[in-house]
Amino acid sequence: xxxxxxxxxxxxxxxxxxxxxxxxxxxxxxxxxxxxxxxxxxxxxxxxxxxxxxxxxxxxxxxxxxxxxxxxxxxxxxxxxxxxxxxxxxxxxxxxxxxxxxxxxxxxxxxxxxxxxxxxxxxxxxxxxxxxxxxxxxxxxxxxxxxxxxxxxxxxxxxxxxxxxxxxxxxxxxxxxxxxxxxxxxxxxxxxxxxxxxxxxxxxxxxxxxxxxxxxxxxxxxxxxxxxxxxxxxxxxxxxxxxxxxxxxxxxxxxxxxxxxxxxxxxxxxxxxxxxxxxxxxxxxxxxxxxxxxxxxxxxxxxxxxxxxxxxxxxxxxxxxxxxxxxxxxxxxxxxxxxxxxxxxxxxxxxxxxxxxxxxxxxxxxxxxxxxxxxxxxxxxxxxxxxxxxxxxxxxxxxxx
Amino acid sequence: xxxxxxxxxxxxxxxxxxxxxxxxxxxxxxxxxxxxxxxxxxxxxxxxxxxxxxxxxxxxxxxxxxxxxxxxxxxxxxxxxxxxxxxxxxxxxxxxxxxxxxxxxxxxxxxxxxxxxxxxxxxxxxxxxxxxxxxxxxxxxxxxxxxxxxxxxxxxxxxxxxxxxxxxxxxxxxxxxxxxxxxxxxxxxxxxxxxxxxxxxxxxxxxxxxxxxxxxxxxxxxxxxxxxxxxxxxxxxxxxxxxxxxxxxxxxxxxxxxxxxxxxxxxxxxxxxxxxxxxxxxxxxxxxxxxxxxxxxxxxxxxxxxxxxxxxxxxxxxxxxxxxxxxxxxxxxxxxxxxxxxxxxxxxxxxxxxxxxxxxxxxxxxxxxxxxxxxxxxxxxxxxxxxxxxxxxxxxxxxxx
Numbered sequence: 171x172x173x174x175x176x177x178x179x180x181x182x183x184x185x186x187x188x189x190x191x192x193x194x195x196x197x198x199x200x201x202x203x204x205x206x207x208x209x210x211x212x213x214x215x216x217x218x219x220x221x222x223x224x225x226x227x228x229x230x231x232x233x234x235x236x237x238x239x240x241x242x243x244x245x246x247x248x249x250x251x252x253x254x255x256x257x258x259x260x261x262x263x264x265x266x267x268x269x270x271x272x273x274x275x276x277x278x279x280x281x282x283x284x285x286x287x288x289x290x291x292x293x294x295x296x297x298x299x300x301x302x303x304x305x306x307x308x309x310x311x312x313x314x315x316x317x318x319x320x321x322x323x324x325x326x327x328x329x330x331x332x333x334x335x336x337x338x339x340x341x342x343x344x345x346x347x348x349x350x351x352x353x354x355x356x357x358x359x360x361x362x363x364x365x366x367x368x369x370x371x372x373x374x375x376x377x378x379x380x381x382x383x384x385x386x387x388x389x390x391x392x393x394x395x396x397x398x399x400x401x402x403x404x405x406x407x408x409x410x411x412x413x414x415x416x417x418x419x420x421x422x423x424x425x426x427x428x429x430x431x432x433x434x435x436x437x438x439x440x441x442x443x444x445x446x447x448x449x450x451x452x453x454x455x456x457x458x459x460x461x462x463x464x465x466x467x468x469x470x471x472x473x474x475x476x477x478x479x480x481x482x483x484x485x486x487x488x489x490x491x492x493x494x495x496x497x498x499x500x501x502x503x504x505x506x507x508x509x510x511x512x513x514x515x516x517x518x519x520x521x522x523x524x525x526x527x528x529x530x531x532x533x534x535x536x537x538x539x540x541x542x543x544x545x546x547x548x549x550x551x552x553x554x555x556x557x558x559x560x561x562x563x564x565x566x567x568x569x570x571x
Numbered sequence: 572x573x574x575x576x577x578x579x580x581x582x583x584x585x586x587x588x589x590x591x592x593x594x595x596x597x598x599x600x601x602x603x604x605x606x607x608x609x610x611x612x613x614x615x616x617x618x619x620x621x622x623x624x625x626x627x628x629x630x631x632x633x634x635x636x637x638x639x640x641x642x643x644x645x646x647x648x649x650x651x652x653x654x655x656x657x658x659x660x661x662x663x664x665x666x667x668x669x670x671x672x673x674x675x676x677x678x679x680x681x682x683x684x685x686x687x688x689x690x691x692x693x694x695x696x697x698x699x700x701x702x703x704x705x706x707x708x709x710x711x712x713x714x715x716x717x718x719x720x721x722x723x724x725x726x727x728x729x730x731x732x733x734x735x736x737x738x739x740x741x742x743x744x745x746x747x748x749x750x751x752x753x754x755x756x757x758x759x760x761x762x763x764x765x766x767x768x769x770x771x772x773x774x775x776x777x778x779x780x781x782x783x784x785x786x787x788x789x790x791x792x793x794x795x796x797x798x799x800x801x802x803x804x805x806x807x808x809x810x811x812x813x814x815x816x817x818x819x820x821x822x823x824x825x826x827x828x829x830x831x832x833x834x835x836x837x838x839x840x841x842x843x844x845x846x847x848x849x850x851x852x853x854x855x856x857x858x859x860x861x862x863x864x865x866x867x868x869x870x871x872x873x874x875x876x877x878x879x880x881x882x883x884x885x886x887x888x889x890x891x892x893x894x895x896x897x898x899x900x901x902x903x904x905x906x907x908x909x910x911x912x913x914x915x916x917x918x919x920x921x922x923x924x925x926x927x928x929x930x931x932x933x934x935x936x937x938x939x940x941x942x943x944x945x946x947x948x949x950x951x952x953x954x955x956x957x958x959x960x961x962x963x964x965x966x967x968x969x970x971x972x
Contacts, residue, residue, distance in 0.1 A: 173763045177755035190782075202755050222804050222850075225790050231804065234786035281928065300926070303903035309885050311821035313800065313808060320892040322800075322810075322819075324737025325726070332810045332817050332889050334800040335736045336725025337782040344924075346747050351925040353754045354578035354603050358929070360761050362574045367928035374924035377895065377906050381591075381738040384907060385635035387892040389626050389918035394892060399714065399723075399735040403623050403632065407714060409723075409733045416733050418723075420712035449623075484710050488733050491721040491788040491795060494778065502704035505778050506785060517790035523745075523775035524752040525701070527682065527768035528759070 176203025176529050181356065183264040184209060185239070189218045190312070190338055191296045191372065192268035193235045194345035199264070199352060200238040201522040203529075207258060207548060208236065208539065212243040215541040225515040233517055233538045237509055241539035242548045246277050257552035259284065260559070264292045264352050270309060271301045281367040292355045292365040296348045300371035310372055315340030319376030324383060326396040333396075344375040405451040406430070409488060410463055412471040420484040422448055433481045434465045434474075504531050511537030577604025577930050582757065584665040585610060586640070590619045591713070591739055592697040592773065593669035594636045595746035600665070600753060601639040602923040604930075608659060608949060609637065609940060613644040616942035626916040634918055634939045638910055642940035643949045647678050658953035660685065665693045665753050671710060672702045682768040693756045693766040697749045701772035711773055716741030720777030725784060727797040734797075745776040806852040807831070810889060811864055813872040821885040823849055834882045835866045835875075905932050912938030 181204040185196040193216065196206045210216050221231035242258075244251040259265060265284065267274060274280050274295070281293050295301060298310020313334055316322050321340075326333035351368035359365060377384070382402070383394050394402060401407035404422035411417075421430045424440070424447060431439040439445050439461070444454040451458050466474060471487050478485045487493075495506050495518075505521045519535055582605040586597040594617065597607045611617050622632035643659075645652040660666065666685065668675060675681050675696070682694050696702060699711020714735055717723050722741075727734035752769035760766060778785070783803070784795050795803060802808035805823035812818075822831045825841070825848060832840040840846050840862070845855040852859050867875060872888050879886045888894075896907050896919075906922045920936055 173759070173765075175759075177759035177767075198751070202751075223787055223791060230786045230790050231783045234783040299900055300904055303900045305900040309883070311808065311823075311885055313802070313810075313819045313821050314885055314887045317810070317819040317887045317889045318895060318898070320890055320895040321738065322889045323891045326734055326737075327732065330731060331728065331812075332800055333727055333734050334798075334810070334819075335740075336727075336795075336797055337722065337780055337784070339736075339740065339780065342780050342782065343744075343747070346744070346751065347924050350599070350603075350747065350751045350754060351927065353751060353758055354925070355927065357754055357757050357761070358574070358576075358578035360758070362929075364574075364929075366578075369926040369928075370924055371904070373900065374904055374906050374922070374926075377901065378921045378924045379738055379740065379743050380892065380921065381743065382632045382635040383738065383892050384896070384921050385631045385910075385918045386624055388896065388907070389631050389916040390624060391893075394737075396737055397735075399733055401714070407712065409714075409718070409735070411732075418714045418718040418735075420714050422712075482710070484712055484715055486715045486718045488718045488723045489721055490724045491781065491784050492792075494719060494721040495785070495789065497719070499700055499704040499706040499774065500778065503701050503772070503775055505775050506789070509786075515790040517786045520779040520781065520785050521775070523748050523771055523779045524755070525770040525775075526752065526756065527770075528763075528765075 172528060174528060174530060177526065178202040178204040178353070181205070181263045182207065182261055183266055184258050184262045186265070186267040186269065188216050188268060190235065190341035191345045191348070192266050193218070194342055195294070195296065195348040195352070196239065196266050197235045197237070198346060198349040202353070202524070204264070206239040208239045208241045209255065209258065210241055210243050210541055212245050212542070215243065219541065225517065226513055228513060230514070230517055233509060233514055234519060236538040237519060237535035239539055240544035240548060241541055242545050243542035246279070252278070254549070254552065257556060258548070259288050259291060261552060261555045262291060263356070264294060266294045266348070266352070268296045271295070271297050271306045285365065285367070288365070290359065290363065290365050292352060292359065292368065294348050294352050294368040296344050296370045296372070298372050300374060301369040312338035312340035312372070315372035315376050319373055320380060320383065321376050324380070324394055324396055327398045328395050339379070340372045340376055343379050344370050344372040347375050347378070400455060403452060404448060405455045406458055406462065408459065410459065410466045412466050412474060413468060414470040416488045417466065417471040417474055418486050418488060419478070424448065426483055427451070429481045430478065430483045433477050433483060434462070436465055504533060507532070508534045509537060510534050573929060575929055575931060578927065579603040579605040579754070582606070582664045583608065583662055584667055585659050585663045587666070587668040587670065589617050589669060591636065591742035592746045592749070593667050594619065595743055596695070596697065596749040596753070597640065597667050598636045598638070599747060599750040603754070603925065605665070607640040609640045609642045610656065610659065611642055611644050611942055613646050613943070616644065620942065626918065627914055629914060631915070631918055634910060634915055635920060637939040638920060638936035640940055641945035641949060642942055643946050644943035647680070653679070655950070655953065658957065659949070660689050660692060662953060662956045663692060664757070665695060667695045667749070667753070669697045672696070672698050672707045686766065686768070689766070691760065691764065691766050693753060693760065693769065695749050695753045695769040697745050697771045697773070699773050701775060702770040713739035713741035713773070716773035716777050720774055721781060721784065722777050725781070725795055725797055728799045729796050740780070741773045741777055744780050745771050745773040748776050748779070801856060804853060805849060806856045807859055807863065809860065811860065811867045813867050813875060814869060815871040817889045818867065818872040818875055819887050819889060820879070825849065827884055828852070830882045831879065831884045834878050834884060835863070837866055905934060908933070909935045910938060911935050
């Protein structure tokens with residue numbers, strides 16, 4: 171019979187993460203079927219619990235990356251709680267954290283110590299700059315990674331003020347790379363029997379996401395400029411202002427461009443030598459925008475979307491979050507799903523974008539945990555595991571005596 | 572002895588991908604040790620080979636995501652080449668593609684057919700809208716995914732024109748999710764013995780990257796607005812104009828803010844009720860920017876970076892790509908590494924941001940392949956595999972006779 175379980179079924183992740191990068195990584199691992207136990211500081215818990223906006227005192231920010239997790243509060247400096255944490259590592263496959271480099275060592279849970287005691291455990295660390303290098307111990311935040319990496323130098327209008335990518339991709343990209351590192355290490359562990367240490371930085375991850383900018387700069391010596399909504403080498407591939415709102419059009423090849431021109435009633439455009447080829451259009455992109463806007467600006471976006479859609483010219487309105495959530499396609503793909511927590515005012519979260527044929531996608535996510543909510547069941551589980559392992563030790567001893 | 576091989580050693584990926592999302596996914600898998608065979612259309616090959624800029628007729632865009640891959644040109648509509656492709660699937664663990672949904676079916680390589688013939692094979696498809704839903708067959712491009720998902724509604728200045736994230740995160744995020752889906756399916760295959768089908772869309776992936784925007788909108792009914800360089804809930808967390816250039820500062824908590832104020836010689840700031848707490852600063856963020864700029868604007872960014880650095884207030888200049896490549900930290904982390912191809916004018920590419928303790932990171936990447944460059948060796952490998960499998964079949968038969 172077909173195994174319909176999610177791929178990471180049976181994998182236990184201990185997450186010491188705060189705010190975003192590590193909690194996002196463990197949230198992704200939970201979406202793939204891992205069981206995640208969040209270990210938080212007693213009293214205040216994860217800082218993100220205190221980020222607004224709130225519903226009845228509950229952080230929506232925290233809810234957005236902490237569904238489907240259990241929580242236990244432990245003080246890793248107290249001997250009693252450290253013993254509990256040891257018990258957690260005993261039952262864990264993966265330890266995720268985003269402390270500043272050096273903090274895990276100072277707590278006695280650096281990689282060397284952890285690897286010696288729990289050789290099958292995978293430890294995954296995400297930090298601003300990585301575990302090595304001159305800036306290793308420097309604190310970082312999303313905007314720092316976006317600024318230093320050059321990502322912000324590519325984003326915005328050349329003559330305008332700087333722009334940060336509106337979602338914290340400094341954390342999110344690093345978190346996703348961390349999750350990939352973890353699953354890759356699980357794959358390797360199946361072959362070797364031993365765990366591994368994964369070191370991902372926010373800065374490195376942003377650099378890996380610069381598309382062709384690094385290759386182009388290093389070969390040509392020319393720094394790329396921000397281009398508003400335009401593509402660095404394809405035209406038209408940008409936003410245009412219609413009578414009521416902005417519309418993006420992506421019609422880079424000559425066939426698409428000719429269909430676009432025809433749909434706009436502008437058969438003059440492909441005949442104009444400035445617009446005859448992609449290279450020409452790219453070189454005259456300002457003039458192209460100006461003349462296309464003369465036509466597009468006369469009617470609302472919906473009018474053009476219908477006509478361009480029939481002509482199979484890729485185009486789309488720049489949607490708000492509310493418009494996106496109402497798209498039939500989004501609903502059909504179960505991409506906005508409820509959190510099973512009546513206290514959160516109907517808050518929803520994105521579904522898992524990794525659809526696997528063998529796995530039924532979940533249609534809801536379990537409530538984000540209250541701080542220390544699962545203490546009793548987690549302690550019972552550790553005690554139980556240690557009893558079992560004592561029995562195993564006993565069973566192992568008997569034949570020898 | 573320790574196994575120092577990369578995690579995906581021994582995994583063979585066949586990549587039918589064009590341009591970005593699928594080629595990026597297979598490039599990530601190559602960084603993790605997979606062997607990638609790129610199957611391209613005879614004559615023109617991957618469209619990205621024709622995207623500028625070029626060095627000696629070679630596309631730097633293509634080079635940025637196709638290092639460490641072999642290439643063979645096959646016409647999947649010709650019976651002879653289809654037989655060769657069958658041979659490739661025989662030796663493969665993973666098939667990656669980003670055709671429009673339906674194209675693989677029409678070629679006879681849809682999931683049902685592939686799964687029946689090669690039950691261990693994992694097929695991974697990335698598309699604009701996914702394999703299901705009313706828009707499934709609609710073509711898409713990065714800017715379409717950024718526009719429809721709401722990502723562009725979060726990015727830019729509230730009173731300014733729209734902004735596309737300067738790197739094609741519509742493709743890149745989807746490619747990274749696809750790579751994670753592939754490795755997760757490899758993990759599951761170790762348990763079940765059978766392959767899986769992974770369906771990732773650019774739109775879904777962008778939606779999963781909206782941070783707290785979905786949770787916040789669905790609970791409050793308020794659409795988030797673009798905020799320039801500002802964070803949705805922390806202040807100051809944005810760019811400020813110094814005498815010569817822009818500087819980002821992230822000082823959200825009261826302790827950091829008080830050190831920031833002291834460093835600027837502005838002890839008046841934390842005493843001002845408008846700036847006394849993060850909530851107050853967030854509510855008065857325009858006034859905060861104005862008064863901080865009065866001081867920051869008097870000196871160059873380097874002056875403030877030195878002072879703020881000593882006070883451990885997170886800050887950074889908005890760097891160009893060239894500045895990023897020269898950072899000591901980037902060099903120390905091997906994050907900009909050469910392509911071993913003297914024809915590419917010294918072009919470099921980002922290193923692998925997933926650093927694993929058991930694996931020595933590569934210090935260079937192999938040249939992007941010429942179209943069909945590895946035909947002979949690939950054909951020999953298929954022939955060899957089929958001989959071996961015939962021998963195995965023979966060996967299997969003998970005991971029965």
